Amino acid sequence: xxxxxxxxxxxxxxxxxxxxxxxxxxxxxxxxxxxxxxxxxxxxxxxxxxxxxxxxxxxxxxxxxxxxxxxxxxxxxxxxxxxxxxxxxxxxxxxxxxxxxxxxxxxxxxxxxxxxxxxxxxxxxxxxxxxxxxxxxxxxxxxxxxxxxxxxxxxxxxxxxxxxxxxxxxxxxxxxxxxxxxxxxxxxxxxxxxxxxxxxxxxxxxxxxxxxxxxxxxxxxxxxxxxxxxxxxxxxxxxxxxxxxxxxxxxxxxxxxxxxxxxxxxxxxxxxxxxxxxxxxxxxxxxxxxxxxxxxxxxxxxxxxxxxxxxxxxxxxxxxxxxxxxxxxxxxxxxxxxxxxxxxxxxxxxxxxxxxxxx
Ligand code: NAI
Numbered sequence: 464x465x466x467x468x469x470x471x472x473x474x475x476x477x478x479x480x481x482x483x484x485x486x487x488x489x490x491x492x493x494x495x496x497x498x499x500x501x502x503x504x505x506x507x508x509x510x511x512x513x514x515x516x517x518x519x520x521x522x523x524x525x526x527x528x529x530x531x532x533x534x535x536x537x538x539x540x541x542x543x544x545x546x547x548x549x550x551x552x553x554x555x556x557x558x559x560x561x562x563x564x565x566x567x568x569x570x571x572x573x574x575x576x577x578x579x580x581x582x583x584x585x586x587x588x589x590x591x592x593x594x595x596x597x598x599x600x601x602x603x604x605x606x607x608x609x610x611x612x613x614x615x616x617x618x619x620x621x622x623x624x625x626x627x628x629x630x631x632x633x634x635x636x637x638x639x640x641x642x643x644x645x646x647x648x649x650x651x652x653x654x655x656x657x658x659x660x661x662x663x664x665x666x667x668x669x670x671x672x673x674x675x676x677x678x679x680x681x682x683x684x685x686x687x688x689x690x691x692x693x694x695x696x697x698x699x700x701x702x703x704x705x706x707x708x709x710x711x712x713x714x715x716x717x718x719x720x721x722x723x724x725x726x727x728x729x730x731x732x733x734x735x736x737x738x739x740x741x742x743x744x745x746x747x748x749x750x751x752x753x754x755x756x757x758x759x760x761x762x763x764x765x766x767x768x769x770x771x772x773x774x775x776x777x778x779x780x781x782x783x784x785x786x787x788x789x790x791x792x793x794x795x796x797x798x799x800x801x802x803x804x805x806x807x808x809x810x811x812x813x814x815x816x817x818x819x820x821x822x
Contacts, residue, residue: 470521475501476631478568482560486552487545489561490516494540497806500570501541502758503527504577504597505561505588510549513674517675522703522725523577527754529748529802534755534772537596537762541572547579547635558584562591570594575609575757578645578702580609597757609753610646611668612769613722616752616776617647618654620744621696621720623777627784628717630743635659638694640684640716643701644671645748647722651700652679665689666701689716699722704728705737706743711735720744733793745798748780 471477476493493501510516520542528540545561564587572617575597576585582599585607589595599607620663621639625633637660641648644666652662652675662681665688666672672683684692694717699705704723706714711732719726719741726746727733736743752773759769787797 468521469481470518470525472521472525474521476523476571477517478564480509480561480562482557485556485560487557487560487564488521488548489543489545489564491543491568492520492541494521494524494542494804496539496571498532498539499537500539500573500594501527502536502573502575502596502754503540503542504696505543505545505574505580505585506577507545507547507579507584510544513546516544516546519703527723529799530751530754532802533748533798533803535572535610535775536751536754536758538573538758542577543572543574545579550820554584554675555587558587559591562588562595566592568594568792573758573761575754576607591726596760598760608646609756609757611650612756612773613647613750614650614654615677615721615751616755616773617651617698617700617720617749619739619774619777619779620749621698624718624742624744624762624784625695627781634703634793635656636656637661637665637696638692639696639698640664640689640692640694640698640729641681641698642689642705642721643699643723644668644675645700648698648700648752649675649678650759651722652681652697656680663689663692698724702821704734706732706736708732708735711739714741716741718742718744720749721746724750727795732792733795737793742784743794744780745790745795747802748783748798749776751776753806777788784812 475493476759478491481488524540531538534724551801554795573594582604585597622632640663642665663684664675664681691712696718698721699715700722705736706726707728755772756769783798787794
């Protein structure tokens with residue numbers, strides 16, 4: 464039963480949508496709308512089962528509640544997944560049908576890109592709904608891409624984590640392992656290489672590895688071997704759940720700081736990192752650059768304002784580190800507590816809610 468699933472948590476709504484004409488099947492999770500309409504990207508993925516898709520969308524939507532709250536954005540948390548299964552999958556028709564389904568929610572959920580969905584895809588979805596952002600303006604797919612903004616936040620967060628852990632935020636001469644060389648991982652590697660970082664990289668897509676190695680001088684590491692590479696930082700930039708208990712136990716780094724959502728497979732993994740003295744920079748604090756950029760189509764933040772807000776990520780992270788240190792808890796717990804406090808303060812001040820909705 465869906466209500467019994469651990470990750471169902473305190474979700475406000477989970478909507479299952481299907482369109483037989485196109486073969487579209489999708490799940491839209493709305494976790495919390497205290498701070499504003501639920502916002503989070505749409506993921507298109509080939510899930511092994513419906514249960515796997517449900518767990519993914521639930522965990523991602525809760526993460527968006529926390530991410531938007533800590534980032535100070537006037538949005539609640541939500542997420543959607545389109546199931547890329549089915550022999551007669553017609554991408555354009557599926558995306559259009561999905562847009563119609565989002566429109567039917569009347570603005571309770573606003574979508575953007577996520578893994579498997581490009582800015583051009585968002586444009587197709589947005590042909591059927593006004594509740595979308597990250598839409599290419601004047602056909603400019605590059606400007607709509609949240610990846611470089613997310614990467615910028617990860618880069619700044621990494622320096623703050625290094626400063627906290629070692630007393631110096633200087634990246635030159637450090638070794639960083641980057642897993643996943645896509646929209647976030649590649650621009651991150653470019654910034655790190657420019658600062659003189661020794662890069663060790665991995666991706667299941669050999670072409671992406673080759674491109675990153677050619678552009679940045681990185682060394683390629685095969686699959687599972689990345690967890691054995693001694694390094695200053697491990698930057699997960701592929702899919703979530705990558706740091707399970709086993710990885711947390713054997714990883715040979717001082718810091719985990721990357722762009723992927725839901726990096727910790729379990730709360731215990733965070734506890735193990737904490738016990739081993741490995742500093743975990745909570746993903747939803749670190750990777751808020753992209754959402755700050757894409758939602759500027761709704762918030763009307765200028766480019767300067769977006770950059771100013773991304774530049775605040777290190778301060779937010781330091782606050783989380785301080786809270787965790789004071790309570791001697793894993794940083795993930797401290798970050799979630801911070802997010803819940805922000806939401807609770809907002810709930811206690813209904814007049815503010817009005818301001819947030821109209822922002
Ligand atoms: P992407 O799809 O462009 O790149 C992901 C890369 O990871 C691909 O190159 C893929 O081949 C690789 N990959 C998948 N499984 C792997 C594995 N087991 N080992 C090594 N490589 C693997 O996705 P994008 O946009 O770069 O996002 C990466 C992560 O960051 C995702 O978890 C996403 O949810 C998260 N994120 C992305 C944001 C953005 O602005 N694009 C914003 C916030 C979070």
